[in-house]
Amino acid sequence: MVSLCCVGRGEMRSIKCLLGALLLSGCGKQDISVTHCPSLVQGCAVELGAEKVIVKTNTLPVPLKPFTLSISASSARQVNVVLQMQGMDMGLNRYRLLREPNGEWRATITLPVCISGWRDWLMIVELDGERRAFAFQTPGN
């Protein structure tokens, strides 16, 4: 049942992957709208109530290379991000963003390697309980 995709930082990593698989096994359906994001560096936007939420990274996301994620959502009180693959357990990649003085939310993120070679990621942004997803790809070889 557990995907072999969760390669990363040794034993702890596989325990997290196992937990992730158990947690995800109960919720097969995904009732969340997904916005395709062709370039996270250029940024992608989604409407959330009256606000336009923009996600942006400083570099192209590549596995094992930390990048900075910025989210503009000035009225939010808490912002979390979960990174996963559709149809594959990649372990628990959950980040809590911190608010910058300019009102942006920010986190440093490191994607795990997918040994199955998949490049399609889903970034689920949680803003005060509201969830929006962005689909993006890591570059091929």
Ligand SMILES: [Cu+2]
């Ligand atoms: Cu994968």
